[in-house]
Amino acid sequence: xxGVTQTPRYLIKTRGQQVTLSCSPISGHRSVSWxxxxxxxxxxxxxxxxxxxxxxxGNFPGRFSGRQFSNSxxxxxxxxxxxxxxxxxLCASSLDSTFSGNTIYFxxxxxxxxx
Amino acid sequence: xxSVTQMEGPVTLSEEAFLTINCTYTATGYxxxxxxxxYPGEGLxxxxxxxKADDKGSNKGFEATYRKETTSFHLEKGSVQVSDSAxxxxxxxxxxxxxxxxxxxxxxxxxxx
Numbered sequence: 001x002x003g004v005t006q007t008p009r010y011l012i013k014t015r016g017q018q019v020t021l022s023c024s025p026i027s028g029h030r031s032v033s034w035x036x037x038x039x040x041x042x043x044x045x046x047x048x049x050x051x052x053x054x055x056x057x058g059n060f061p062g063r064f065s066g067r068q069f070s071n072s073x074x075x076x077x078x079x080x081x082x083x084x085x086x087x088x089x090l091c092a093s094s095l096d097s098t099f100s101g102n103t104i105y106f107x108x109x110x111x112x113x114x115x
Numbered sequence: 116x117x118s119v120t121q122m123e124g125p126v127t128l129s130e131e132a133f134l135t136i137n138c139t140y141t142a143t144g145y146x147x148x149x150x151x152x153x154y155p156g157e158g159l160x161x162x163x164x165x166x167k168a169d170d171k172g173s174n175k176g177f178e179a180t181y182r183k184e185t186t187s188f189h190l191e192k193g194s195v196q197v198s199d200s201a202x203x204x205x206x207x208x209x210x211x212x213x214x215x216x217x218x219x220x221x222x223x224x225x226x227x228x
Contacts (some may be wrong), residue, residue, distance in 0.1 A: 004158075031214050043204065043218040056215045090158055094214045101147035101166030104214050106159040 002027065004093050004107035012113045018079040020108045025072050025093030031055075032074040033104070034066060037088040046089075049074055050096070081114045089113075117142045119205050121219035126227050128195055136190040136222045138179075138205035146207040147187040148172075148181055149216070153202045162203070164189075195226045 005024040013019050025032050033048035033056070045058040049068035066076040072093075078085055088109045094102040122137040140146060147166040151159040163172030170182035177192045190207060205219040 033214050035216070035218075042220050043206075043216075045215050045217070048213050048215055050213065055213045058215075092159075092214070092216075099210070101164065102214060103161055103164065104149075104208075104216060105161065106151075108158040 004091055004105050005089050006107040006110050008110060009108065010074075010111045010113075012115060015081055015083060015114055016109065017081050018077060019081060019112060020075055020077045021033070021089055021091075021112075023074045023076075023091030023093075023107060025074070025091075026105055029093035029095055029105075030072050031096055031102075032068055032072060033092045033094075034076050035090040035092065036060075037090060037109070038086075043090075059074050060101040078112075083114050086112060086114045117146070117207065117209060117217050119207055119217055120221035121203075121222050124202075124223035126222060126224050128224070130197055130226055130228055131194045132226075134190070134192040134195045134199075134224070135195070136203055136221060136224070138188045138190065140186050140188065140205075140207050142186075142207055144209050144211070146209050148179070148182050149206045149208070150177070150188070150190050151206060151218075152180055153204065153206045155201075155219070159204065162179075174197060195224070197226045197228060200224055202228045 031050045043106040048056040068074045090109045091107045094104045149164045150162040163174045165172040165181035171180045202221045206216045
């Protein structure tokens, strides 16, 4: 079956602009989470959605937001982009959100460059 | 707070050498533990996991045992190949914490002929 699909794979934005990234989870998965990966900060959790509700939120400013649709697809948005937002943004999906040992599958990521 | 500590890289080995990448954790409650691998330019792939103490996760020749007494989850492989060159991440999730993964900083492995 298809894996986690993220679009776009690569994008370049200018400071001050906003960006929307999309994620389609594995079919049947209802939990979607987002991570930011940078060389300096490593992998940091942004937020998790389950059945269209935000369940967990990381320590990021309000410029970072997300949502989940009824078909479990998710989007994340970053407004007023800063140079430091340049990163690989990874989406992950899982069957549910109740068991901590769930297998969590990652997409290939969206590479965002802010200039 | 919850955290994962991995050994610093890069780790450089010759092909067929034995691999150990150390991972220790600090967590409130009972975590599940994971190893993920990231090849250049790609996302993360789950390598193995363990959900309770003394569980051993294994996959593709890699193994790790969940040691509650030492709060460790060290990754081992008996004979590495050039194709194992990648960055390896140790991570945990907590019971009741949903699917929020807390990652270590990653350890780069380079395997040479």
